[in-house]
Amino acid sequence: MEAIAALIAQAGVDGRRLRTVLTLLGDGRWWTLADLVRESATSRRTVEALLREVELERSGERFRLREPLIGLTGGGLAPADPVAHLLPGHAGLVARMEELIAKAPRGRQALDHVAATADTVVRRALLLDARFWLEGARLLCVGDHDLTSLATAMLHPGVEVTVVDIDERILAYISEQADRLGLAVRTRWADLRLGLPASAQSWADLAVTDPPYTPEGIGLFVSRAVEGLRDRERGRILLAYGASERTPALALKVQHALSQLNLVNEAIYPDFNRYFGAEAIGSAADLYILRPTTKTWPAVAARVDGFGAAIYTHGPQSIESAPAPAPASAAAGPAPEVLVGEWPKDLLAKTPRARLATWLAKPYASDPARVAIAVPAGLEAALPRLLLATRAQHVQVTLAGPPKDLPTELLSAVYGLTVEGRTVHAVRLPPPATAEGRILRRVLDNAHGKLANTWREALIKARDGLTKKQARAIVGRLAPWADDVTVLELPACRLQQLPAAVAASLTAPDAAGSPD
Template sequence: MTDTRTPPPPAGPPPTPDAPAGSVTVPGESLATLLHGYRVHARAPRGVVAALTERPRTLRALIQDSGLPRRSVEEILGCLGDDLRTGAGGTFVLRPAAVDRYRALIDYDELRAGTPLDSLAAAIGRNDALVTTMHELIASAPRPRAELDHVPATAATVVRRAVWLATHFDLRDAHLLCVGDHDLTSLAVVLLAAAAASAPGSARRGPAVTVVDIDEDLLEFLDRSARSRGVRLRCLYADLRFGLPPSVAGSADLAFTDPPYTPQGVSLFAARGAQGLADRERGRVLVAYGFSDRVPTLGWKVQRALLDQGLVFEAIWPAFHTYEGAEAVGARADMYVCQPTPATWKHLDRPAPARGPVPTAIYTRGRQSTESRPVPPAQPVLAAATAFLAAAPGRSVFVGERPELAAAAHAHLATVLERGLPTAAAGAGGPLSAVADLSDDPGPWLTRLLLAVNADRLAVIVTADHSVLGAGGSRSDALDPLRAKWVPTPEHDATADHHAATDHQGGGDHHGDGGDGAWGGARLVTFAAVDPADLDPGMRLARWLLDRPHGKIGNVWRDGLIRVVRTAEGRAPSQREALAAARRAVADPDLLAARLIDLPRHALASTLAAAVTSVEPPREGEAAAGG
């Protein structure tokens, strides 16, 4: 859901629209003119006035209840003139003496008698306890990230989605894929299914639900919340711009997404949802999307982007979703039920060309908004990276969207994250040093890069305030699970402050070239590979996994355990014994089918810790149970 960047509520009633300077506007006459202009669409603006005749309302409540854009609601309020005042808590209060006059003007009785019935209202009402639970979960979830276009749906909307899915599809033994889930829809679905299954005499089987998301704090929250309530979710990391985890592709019956509201964002998320479908005839992609009726061209562009993916709109449920924000689109969005066509699969099955730069601008704001433009690393940063490569002999490679370092081979970031350093770029023989440009890293790319790159030395260009590394020269505990592979070398880092201090000590005159502005708010952080010979057997197995992040965890773990035990003890467990040891060690055996690079941060840490303990011989009785 797009963050619409709406301004704060006004301190008082909005001004009357289009009133000539110095004129005196009669509120009733102005409102009548405005309503007449809406013609057949006047029910929603009449509803705004009707709500004010009933009780004081906040601007947000008026927007959510009417589904009108904020600007339209402000125009209606402006028409009420002196009959409207501000009350406690930022509410708007209609003058009591004016209530009957406005009710007559909008034909209040006809309006309320003709209010459309909500076919899901009764079912949602029966699940009011779940609405309360979801309200508490949403309140305790990680804060919405504006740079990822997060705007939370209301608790009632999240339950509405779960109820609608359960009443419109046969979810018994089905698999639902949530392509992004900052609204916690996945939790509502599994909790609703669990409540139905626990009813007396019920033998219902609920759906399996998988969430893929870029927000690792959110994934940890979803996983922890599900476990604490005795339900299951599978949570995997994915930056959808670089692809869908292989263990998810072609696995789901339904895919639901509430994407960034740009043509690029909606198209990408819907395409990944289609890639996740197992049944190409009966699978469906469900998309939450809304646009302002004041700017229909934006809606046309997004709908055209969906049609370009070969998707057909089987149904569009208007005003299905309500949000705590997104006031520019009326805090509402429609539910698109999209059916893939042969054109969808022709598009998705097309052989991928050689990996080039991947478009990352899909959001409405931030460094990766559709209005942003790529900025190459500043020259002082590139100079520091060049010096890093020159400090050690051997091969060198630059990872980034453009070949910024002439002395190094080049590999695209998407290629490296997908399958590691290509042999053609890394070469063969001799020590390997790598430099990677992660200037646009939203946070999790650094961990994935450290997993994907196997080299002797690594330098990474990041922003000075990188969310994982922290400000200044500090290192976050988030990288601790990688300690069997990489050790930070802060003595080789380069920052604007460090560069300026070095120049000053050396008596150099850099004429401001080393200042933070010249560095573009970036810094160079460096790492050295750990020597596996210095590791104990458990950590050596962790290193084996870390060096092979693109393989299935179960297979890599099995082969590594056999090798480590043979080296340490002179005996080799069978493949069956090694795989049984891995299954005993993990809390969720399903993770063994995933790749290490697809695990969210918390699952990565627990999986590597489990691998370390699996090297120890099983206690008596465990081997039989595991075999």
């Protein structure tokens, strides 16, 4: 008892956390360590320190107090969040989200994925619905491993949702479920270090993000969320961020990063978000409501390109990882006419250079025949888009290591691919002979342009007598996901559907019911 009392006294006013843990342990239920950490929103390290001082009754990995500790409990649970009273009325939605989360792709440690609980994503949706007018509003999810997009769209079908993520598995899963459930959720691929997709820029009224919990990750994801807002006066950003009660200095760094973006903290709800994992921070994170000011956009423009590639806490792009060395030289053979990415300054010093982000954002001014691209560790997911972003005859891509899971099927309509160690050579194929192949090739060769527009024009050329209105209607029926999107931001799951949809558009009836 004395040791426990000493721990509580040492915690000072934050001793409520320890009393909460003891209250939970003494309520008769069996607990696992993970469940106790999540329910109390207290770091694993603090909980373990307390458990070492109490007598526990154990059953396998579960435990509880043998008897309540009189005088040391009574902390109770944390104050209710602003929408806790609404949750019981949405038990059906929580159950549906539990099922969707259970079937979703598993998290990737290199992307700092930790799954939020079903009631967390439903409470996020409830808070959005209670705080803002969602009918006709647009919500941008800047990363959505937690499936907040689906919860919000199911709660309020009147909101349009766009999900931007780097994980093709998540995008495919959200697209599949949105199609199945008839939800207005569209998906876009992006590595946020290289920019926000064009169709998501200045698009949203609200944005929500649960980014990597580093100052660099918070700064980058929130900056992209700001870029996604169309309502500069009344737009809001909901940010999930958590730190251990033992490390307030980490939270200070993050709040400093937000302050540098000239954002107003309208509210911070402590421990609003709960997770399966992240026990070092109590399996919990606060929820920030941020409001931009007139000074936010200049601050974002000045800082967003300076966050760098190292934004995660794990993997090759963690903030602790050593930067990968730049390629020592371009491949043997004719010299490239453009160097894309980070190359040594003394290599082909007179050759024009372009940043990876610029290469993806807009077509290159000239029409080079040979291009060399350097892709650092952690940005390999951008490889297909970097290849599609050029119309060069030969593209050499140098990676940090030998390529894994090279998307040959996705690129086979445009390139012949060969691999030498960590270098990929892509040689542009001759023009296709079939009408189907020509339409597909034209779409992929104009990857920076609006997919639906390029497809429509190619279809008109292939089908005599077809009007623009008829061609637009055919594309809209066969590929509603193709509207207002470029090839470069389309998820791989949609790109894989493109060849079959293009083939069908050649014989699809027009509005009059005739193929021609």
